Amino acid sequence: MGMENDLDPFDGEAGEPLDTVVTLPTGLTGPDIAKACREAAVAFIDESKHWGKAELGMWLTGTYATLTRHASREKDAPVWPVPLLRDIDARLVARILESARAEILDSLALMAKDGSASFVLRALIAGTVTRCEDGAREPAWAPTGEAPRLADRVLSLFAVDYLGRPGDYETELCVCRQCETVTFDGIARQRGCNHGLQQSALAPRRHSTLPYPPIGA
Ligand SMILES: [Zn+2]
Numbered sequence: 001m002g003m004e005n006d007l008d009p010f011d012g013e014a015g016e017p018l019d020t021v022v023t024l025p026t027g028l029t030g031p032d033i034a035k036a037c038r039e040a041a042v043a044f045i046d047e048s049k050h051w052g053k054a055e056l057g058m059w060l061t062g063t064y065a066t067l068t069r070h071a072s073r074e075k076d077a078p079v080w081p082v083p084l085l086r087d088i089d090a091r092l093v094a095r096i097l098e099s100a101r102a103e104i105l106d107s108l109a110l111m112a113k114d115g116s117a118s119f120v121l122r123a124l125i126a127g128t129v130t131r132c133e134d135g136a137r138e139p140a141w142a143p144t145g146e147a148p149r150l151a152d153r154v155l156s157l158f159a160v161d162y163l164g165r166p167g168d169y170e171t172e173l174c175v176c177r178q179c180e181t182v183t184f185d186g187i188a189r190q191r192g193c194n195h196g197l198q199q200s201a202l203a204p205r206r207h208s209t210l211p212y213p214p215i216g217a
Contacts, residue, residue: 021131021132021133022070022071022130022132022133022142023132023133023134023135024070024132024133024134024135024140024142025070025135026135027135028070028134028135029134029135029136029138029140030134030138030139030140030141030164031164031165033067033070033140033141033142033160033164034141034160034161034163034164034165035161036067037067037143037157037158037160037161038157038158038161038184040059040063040064040067040157041104041154041155041157041158041161041182042182042183043063044059044101044104044154044157045101045104045105045154045180045181045182046181048097048100048101049097049101049180051093051097052090052093052094053085053086053088053090053093056085056093056096056097056150057085060085060153064145064153064157065145067142067143067157068142068143068144068145069145070132070142071130071132071142071143071144071145072144072145072146096150097150099151100149100150100151100154101180103151103155104151104154104155104158105175105177105180105182106177107119107155107158108158108173108175108182109175109177111162111169111173111175112169112173112174112175112189115170117162117166119155119158119159120159120162120163122152122155123147123152123155123156123159124159126146126147126152127144127146128143128144128145128146128147128152128153128155128156128159129141129142129143129144129156129159129160129163130142130143130144140164141159141160141163141164142160143156143157143159143160144156168184171186171189172184172185172186172189173189174188174189174193176193176195178193178195179193179195179196181193
């Protein structure tokens with residue numbers, strides 16, 4: 001590329017515009033987006049067990065659309081073609097939700113187990129997350145809304161959160177496939193999920209520390 005092309009935004013053989021750095025709206029910082037992405041992604045895991053078509057539609061056109069608006073290259077593109085969602089059979093929606101949840105939990109469980117960040121790498125390569133800057137020119141990350149599959153959409157939100165604060169994923173991420181939960185709790189991570197058992201239900205365990213277990217124990 002010659003010097004004369006340095007300012008040409010349409011440099012490149014395919015005539016594609018060069019990637020320009022997205023600037024977040026004033027007042028919105030990288031940590032704000034990471035926090036909102038984590039909340040939306042964890043809410044998906046927690047709540048989608050009970051969702052139908054209407055709730056999925058609301059999450060996509062509300063929460064998800066709001067988060068992906070800032071870095072989207074196609075500002076007016078629908079996040080999911082509305083007629084398509086309307087025509088989808090309710091049982092198919094249930095299956096899509098279930099398989100998306102399973103895929104997301106598998107990806108996060110792998111990360112919690114051995115630190116594998118492969119889902120983050122896939123998000124970067126697929127362009128479902130992008131680097132951007134906030135108003136103070138601090139680097140940040142944002143979801144682009146370009147993920148075609150539901151699982152990739154939710155994983156792009158976790159990826160943005162991870163890129164903003166990887167330490168949380170190394171020391172606090174706690175995933176339970178059985179309970180289908182994702183939490184950020186360093187103590188729970190050490191201890192392992194108690195699968196919803198209350199502390200009182202765990203109390204009898206202290207008997208196991210007696211030097212002489214009761215007969216029959
Ligand atoms: Zn559990």
